[in-house]
Amino acid sequence: MDLYSFILWVLLLVLINAVANIGTFFLFKKAGHFNSWKAFVPIWNIVELLKLVGRPNWWIALFFIPLINFFVGIGLMVDVAKSFGKTSFLQHVGAILLAPLVFLVWGLDKDTKYLGGSATEAFKKKYPYKKSTTREWADAIVFAVVAATIIRTFFIEAFMIPTGSMERSLLIGDFLFVSKVNYGARLPITPVSFPFAHHTMPVIGTKSYWDGIQLSYRRLPALQQIKRNDVVVFNYPMDADEPFNRPVDKRENYIKRAVGIPGDTLWIDNAQVYVNGTKEYNPPGEQLYYTVITDGTDINPDRLHDLRIDGYRASEREYLLALTEELAQKLSGWSNIVSVMPRLEEKGHPADMDPVFPKAAISQNWNQDNYGPIIIPKKGWTVQLNEENLPIYERAIGLYEGNKLEKREGAVFINGERANSYTFKMDYYWMMGDNRHNSLDSRYWGFVPEDHIVGKALLVWMSLDDKAGSLFERIRWNRIFKSIH
Structure with a gap:
């Protein structure tokens, strides 16, 4: 401001x-x-x-x-x-x-x-x-709306998993409770909005908020700091860009694992995450695409369905399947399986598909399986800016921290003054999905600022499988009230 x-x-x-x-x-x-x-x-x-x-x-x-x-x-x-x-x-x-x-x-x-x-x-x-019946209902509705708004803003909110980026840790159709208290509830930044509509009005599809008033970022005291590998709900940073240009608290909600916290040096070597020189924890639900070679006989699709294995047949003997390490070992023991090998992008080669963050010279030989090293900004950390690392940090300096950053005459100017360094005002996080080969995450769009943090995922209170038959069959009973790790 x-x-x-x-x-x-x-x-x-x-x-x-x-x-x-x-x-x-x-x-x-x-x-x-x-x-x-x-x-x-x-x-x-x-x-x-x-x-x-x-x-x-x-x-x-x-x-x-x-x-x-x-x-x-x-x-x-x-x-x-x-x-x-x-x-x-x-x-x-x-x-x-x-x-x-x-x-x-x-x-x-x-x-x-x-x-x-x-x-x-x-x-x-x-x-x-004595109130009329209409008045009683009106008062009850107003109180319910106010109370529910207070609860979901400051205490706890329900979310649903719409995509498979966290498979198998979290499944499509999981309904979660997300705590706002753990990391400190973020006070509304865009206070004038329609109750219970995040950024778009149902049916009519218009904006559910008025961005004429935007308050400064503030957060209530936290019970804890974000720990490495916490499962976190946050606002998608790229919604700041065209065509949405949404305010921070009205950007789309994403859920990923915080594999890197402020101040960490992170890199990925053959799909294994390393932080500060140490091999990082791999969650049990983490999965990659594996190339599965058979002896020429078909894999029974019912067996794949029962194990909730997604993928496709690439050729007569080759399948491309999304597997955890445990499932990969299980398939290796099947009589018609010749080999099961993770399908990794080669080290030192650019990404096979979309280029990774920051889509500049420094990352031209990085890919989703071999990435970095990269230093995650921490509040108060001063980075010496140069031609190589500027693409990594310019979005945080300019867009997320509200500075005017320009490059001219071979130099960097911040708010009109020539700058060789920059001291960050916020903490940042590196978010990745457990479904490592099917996740749009920090490898593609970079850091998540602290003001984008929504809350900590606590537990699954309901889980529905859309591919099942009746409503009773659709409920995944073994996932109800399952805690999230």
């Missing part, structure tokens, strides 16, 4: 606070409070509002408990509205969403009178109030 925008936001917050205090001042006067000036004193004004509506003073402690304070605040606004005879649905919504302005209007309105503390038994007997 530039200085001009920061000043505008500060002035806006000061204005909103001033309007709220003035409105509360006039409400206190209507209620007969001689110390109406307390409306301008932080915390004290809340204590006075609690007295005004008949709530006990100890409720002030609830305003210091995260999230609970949100719901208590909503209740207090509704209590204030009822204390001044405002009982309609729209009046209560106004008190919740537009309290500063509404309080000022009510405070200046001659017809608005203070009736007493709406939370007291005396008030309830004197002004009995």
Whole structure:
């Protein structure tokens, strides 16, 4: 955020606070409070509002408990509205969403009178109030939407696995619970959006958010840092580009394994990941494409189906199958199998298909199975920029960290000044799918910035196999409540 925008936001917050205090001042006067000036004193004004509506003073402690304070605040606004005879649905919504302005209007309105503390038994007997069925439903729906939004934003959210990039660790049709608490819940960056729609409205297909207001990246305190090999949900960084140009928190959700964390030096040698010179952990579900040669007889497709093995027949004796190391050993023991060998791209040769990140001179002889070495940026790390490594870090420096990066006259300029080095403002991660030969991941689009992190995958709460028959048969019973490692 530039200085001009920061000043505008500060002035806006000061204005909103001033309007709220003035409105509360006039409400206190209507209620007969001689110390109406307390409306301008932080915390004290809340204590006075609690007295005004008949709530006990100890409720002030609830305003210091995260999230609970949100719901208590909503209740207090509704209590204030009822204390001044405002009982309609729209009046209560106004008190919740537009309290500063509404309080000022009510405070200046001659017809608005203070009736007493709406939370007291005396008030309830004197002004009995029964909601209509429509009002009961409306209140219930609004509360459910608000509560669900709070839960999925700050605590836990459900996701579904749509692709096979994490096979066999996670399967297509797995439904997951993803914790926002573990890594610290990210506060909304694009706050004006339609509830429960991520970036696109169902049916009509339009944007589900308004990007006219975008807040700075902030995150609540975390229970833990991302550990190497955690399974992480994050926003797809390439959605920042055309044709989507989506804000950070509205980019597509991806799920991969964090094989590299900030500060790591990572490389891949014949499909084996190495980090900081050490051979990295291979998850049990990790699989590669293998070339399977038979003696000329067919492989029984039912056996492949029962083992959930995907692939195809390349020739009369050759099959290309996606296998874990365990399955590769299992197939090697079949009587009609001559050999089972991983199908790896050759070391020192460019990728057979799509070029890998950063698609520049430094990576021209890298491929999905033989890659790097590459250093993953860490907050506070200063990299010396040169012609060779600039393609690796220029996207992070320019797009993710909001700098203007230019290359001219054989030199690098950052924000108009010549630069030989750069110090990173955020941590970055290297994400890869366990289905190593069928995963669009960091090998193709690079680093994932910390502000793109959504949460930690905890467990599978339901799993459905679309290829099965009846609904009962489609449920993968052995995966329900399976923890994710």
